[in-house]
Amino acid sequence: MTLNQLRAFALAHRLGTFTAVAAELDMAQPSVSELVRRLEEELDAALFVRGSRRLTLSAAGYELLPYAEQALAAADHGGAAVRALNSLRGGTATFGLLRNADYYLLSDLVRQFHDRYPDVRVRLVGQNSAETAAAVRDGDLEAGLVVLPIDDEGLAVTPLIRDEVHYISADPQRTREPIAIEDVAAASLILYDARYGWTDPTRRQLAERAQLAGVTLDPRIEVEHVESALRLAADGIGDSIACRAVVQSPRFPRGLRTTPFAPPLHDTIALIRRRDRPLSPATTELARLAQNALLSTTRSGPATPCE
Secondary structure: OOOOHHHHHHHHHHHHHHHHHHHHHHHHHHHHHHHHHHHHHHHOOOEEEEEOOOEEEOOOHHHHHEEEHHHHHHHHHHHHHHHHHOOOOOOEEEEEEOOOHHHHHOOOOOHHHHHHOOOEEEEEEEEEEHHHHHHHHHOOEEEEEEEEEEEEEEOEEEEEEEEEEEEEEEOOHHOOOOEOHHHHHOOEEEEEOOOOHHOHHHHHHHHHHHHHOOOOOOEEOOOOOOHHHHHHHHHOEEEEOOOOOOOOOOOOOOOOOEEEEEEEEEEEEEEEOOOOOOHHHHHHHHHHHHHHHHHHHHHOOOOEOOO
């Protein structure tokens, strides 16, 4: 049973003759008759009462008609949905953003996308890069922006920009010169992304440096958001870290001082997607806008493009 057979059958009922159906489908009349004959042969039942000038449904035809109409409607609606998606007149774009996305001028991303494609639904998820990578790998998100390193098994990773990570303190003595990992280990640390701990990409880099130096990083306080960590640091409770985009933001608390790591430490921001799954047109366009917004920060902002 094919859609062509069901379409010829349904049209024959509506139009009354195979000749009319042939004209509607731009086919030869014998071809239409053959489609219906094969359907009847498969079902082992006559679908029309022969003998009158106008085709009339048999009992079997009346039984089949609602199912044929449902199947044709589903196929037509499915085709329309795909065509709308391909022309960005429908569908859903799913995309993950790194936790500090606002500091990279990504806060306006949804408005830009919606202004251009108002009929496309958007699911934009902001979370830690480790969780974004897992969501893309599991198929919950089509693509996303993350800070490296991540577990990249099954993922296509495109590095975009690098942003230097700074050590932050309210004590000017602690920021007079670039800080070594041994001095970081001895400090009273306030780190953010408490939920993800040492799976957070920036923390992973620090942990690797500490291991190579034979020291241990043990934060005194862990909070969820970078803003909370910075407020506590501004109160003199401890020291923290943040990328340069955060440090140069108008929201960066007064009274805090910064210094680079020795050697310099960088967050690399990358676009990720599943290797085995092409992006939908909607998500492809959202990813393009996100990538452009991110790269725009390299022209006058804190980050530099990856080679």
